[in-house]
Amino acid sequence: MESKKALNGKGRLALVLAFVLLSAATSFGAVPKQLKFPPIEFKTPEIDTLVFANGLHGYLLEDHEIPVVNIVIKFKTGFPPEEETGLNELAGWAIRSGGSKSLSKGALDDELEFIGASIESYSGPYVGQISANFLTKDMDRVLEMFSDLLINPAFDPAQIDLQKKSMIEEIRRKADEPDELGRREFAKLIYRNHPAGREATIGTVSSILREDVVEFYSKYVRPNNAVIGISGDITRQEALDRLGRVLATWQPGGETPVIPEMKYEAVPSVNYIYKDLNQAYIFVGHMGMNSANPDLPRAEIMNWILGSGSFTSWIMKRVRSDEGLAYSAGARFGDSPWGYGLFTASCQTRSDAAMRALTIIEEQIEKMKNQGPSNEEVTTAKDSFINQQVFDYESSSRIVDRLVWYDITGLPLDTLEREFKAYQAATLEDIKRVGNQCLHPDGLTILVIGNQDLFDRPLKDLGQVNVIKIQEEEVPAE
Secondary structure, eight states: EEEEEEOOOOOHHHHHHHHHHHHHHHHOOOOGEEEEEEOOOOOOOEEEEEEESSSSSEEEOOOOOEEEEEEEEEEEEEOOOOTTTHHHHHHHHHHHTTTTTSHHHHHHHHHHHTTTEEEEEEEOSSSOOOOOOOEGGGHHHHHHHHHHHHBBBOOHHHHHHHHHHHHHHHHHHHGGOOOHHHHHHHHHHTTSSSSGOOOOHHHHHHOOHHHHHHHHHHHHOOOOEEEEEEEOOOOOIIIIIIHHTTTHHHOOOSSOOOOOOOOOOOOOOEEEEEEEOOOEEEEEEEEOOTTTTTTTTHHEEEEIIIIIIIGGGGHHIIIITOOOOOOOOOEEEOOESSSOOOOEEEEEEGGGHHHHHHHHHHHHHHHHHTOOHHHHHHHHHHHHHHHHHHHHHOOOHHHHHHHHHHHHHHTTTTHHHHHHHHHHHHOOHHHHHHHHHHGGGGOOOOEEEEOOSSSSSGGGSSSOOOOOOOOOOOOOOO
């Protein structure tokens, strides 16, 4: 086993102090714009890098203020065969809730509840994880249970069957929530043939066998395919000794998941889902950015002005404040380390204002691309992102979780620090350039859910309409 200091820095004090001073001054009646503070500066706190005998590596941040320890292990996953879509989610759930070979789910639940600890697991198409939170005094027992679940999961068939039924019921009800339905269908439209756009169905979940869950575990839940993060009331030597001991039988193997390449596309289309509603749900957008793009912080500032800055954003102000067409409206500029995230502008409005609201959203996207914001808007947005860095460093567990995420996704470990500097350095010209480059008004995918007979204008005015029919799936007979 070996250890080294991974990153240098002074920690979180400057950020927290600045936030406390701002809060205190505001509470005594001072106007924030009149307050003067030195520039906020920070570096990633001092972190220990750990390497274990079985090849597992990770990060430790000691924090002895309270007697609590947090552990997270993230592992890379891949996409299952299309006919088994939903396997990752089921398998990730079953690592914890399927019990271990020595503890049933019920016995595990009872003991964790008694000592006030938690162990959780989940998985998606790219990354899965198992985590634990416990008091220092219970470390030995919780580590026994944690490692037992990680190394000797039982994958109780009865529990797997119960979870499959739960997943199937959730799928069966998917059309009941138009907003959730729209977001899922919108992702399919954007990602098209890439597996990132796949959605579990009753058929795919029903086809998953316990053997498929075991195979998923054997492939991906391996120390050579994982990164560990530890934070809290534990020393470096304790981490090496205690984790090294309980994880000694967890051995390398499996296979490295392969993620299909994603090609950037912004293909215009008009899509419609009929729902007997007096409201219309509108989604507009295209692919976003890759997480490694150095312009991502500038794109976030741009989108804060366009749609994510609550009541100050263009879309919210125009759709809600000026026109009174929606309670909420906005945009999100997403990113992904494995391809591209989603840029999505959306709102919910009354049916007889659907096309008006959609036109306003399109106009704001066009304006941001071709005109851009004012210098004052950029300054306000920058301040927002700089100030929120305080919360990114509010706990040791969040810091370590971020480092594990950066490692498992191949991003630089000082990404948070780099983003902070990019927020500080962003200029009006930077934001205009990025808005012009990353927004594609001519390549928007449009999805509207509602009753088009009630719309203020025909949806076909925007072009050929692709009608998406959501058919209710039947649950297979047992």
